[in-house]
Amino acid sequence: MSPDTTMEKIYLTPTPVRIWHWLNALGIVTLCVTGLQIRFPEYANIFGTYKAAIKLHDVAGVTVSISFLIWFFYYLFVARNLVKLYVPNLDDIRQGLFKQAFFYFFAYFLGRQNPHTATQESKFNAIQKLSYLFIMFLFLPLVIVSGLLLMNIEPLRGWIVMIGGIAFLADAHYLIACSFFAFLCVHIYMATLGHTPFSHFRQMWTGWEEVESGGRSK
């Protein structure tokens, strides 16, 4: 960026969303690590005993479920911009996705500018919208529901049988969890693509993002 551009601060992420995000991040990371030990106990003994891994996994799972509700109700009833922020519009689908992908996988390496500018009305670019939409409305609810069923096999056996059996449920839970790990790798890495490697992280912590005035953020 050229030295003459002035930096301007905008408030992007309200407090409840930030609380949700870090609770959720801590929870998901804990779930991934404990989950690894739970599925592969003979290879990964991270928490000493299997029981410790199970208990921690249970606690983290409940935390993630509750914080998901916080996120959902905050966006639905307080901020009321869930659809606007998270659902790709026609423009995003027609050209946003392509432009953004072109930027990430090609133009970025040539040193070109990010075609999308974060504003309060349009926080995410088309790719962010689409991936967050899938993560928040498909994968997270699925992993939460399957996890809660697996925590209550005895009382909910009838539902589990209806869904297709406990083996299916456990394996689906595992595959979704692997997808979360994959998302996490990409997500954390992409978050370093801001105007400095840490600017997005600072934003997610304080709520304030520095953008070039009249200019672009990433």
Place this chain on the structure above:
Amino acid sequence: MMSWMKWVPILLAAVLLSPLAAPAAGAAANHYCITCHGEKTVINKGAHLYIDPVKYELTTHAKIGCVACHDNVTKRHPADGVRPSRAKCQDCHSSVFSEYQQSSHSQYAGCTDCHKPHATKPLLAVSSRDINSQCAKCHEYSQTVKSHSKWLPRAALHIDALPCITCHTGSENYFITLYMAIKASGSPLGGFNLADFDDLRPFLSAGKNAETMIDSDGDGAISVSELKKFNTNSRYRNIILLGTMMPEVVTHSYQILNNRWDCTFCHVSGSKAQQISYLAFPGQDGAYGRMEVEKGAILDILYGTPDFYMIGFTRSKILSIIGGLIAAAGLMVPILHGTLRFLTRNRRKEQ
């Protein structure tokens, strides 16, 4: 009231003919004694006098005959007023007896607290539920769940799925036994109970055994394709197969085993139990019969045993690998993008 009296002449004749003292003729002697003790009417003289002939027939004890254990029954019994003797279990089961004597549990319960001598069954003929109901006489179910939940996650699930003796006696090996369970009527979420023969009768044509529901080719073994047929048959949609871990041998060393605190005693793959599993079918007489199930069936992701899963133990290898690939694909993004990003870093500085 005294209806057995009308048999007295016939029975007296039988007594004279039957060589009471010879245990070799056990079956004949059983028959003679059962004519009174197997009739409900004997209950009028005392409920303890009744012996269920169906259950008795299934025991190995039926082969040795009543008088092997009640050896001083006279020809004039019961009119003689002599109370017949009872053999001690240790007369014949001395090794079980001495093993059990070494367990502190022998202070709390004797052989007949757990076994009715006239209704014993070998391990293979009982379900895990049958075993646990023996223990529940003294160890009340909800109390046991409560005390175990202090340290055992999902205690109720464990107690329902495992026979107590899997954790409290010292078999070296265990195998998986699958039981048919049927949806409890009137339970909206659908509790499932182990099915006995009467539960399955509506699904069976006359004279058929429960085995025929799954072993469709009648070869005495269960293959994955037979399991698939059973699992996808809509007629059986309310019947599922639940698995349990049964000890390979019975020991009477009742104890608290330290390695059972360690969940990975069971929740680990590659133990021997995984190789062999059995399906237990309830017989008309209340005893179970079992059939070997094709190796690997409990790991088959699509058609094997959809309602049996033990974490860490029955995981499918293929799915583990697919999951690993998904995770690896995620990791590749930062690695590849990051490399290119590093190589092209000067281009962004120039801007």
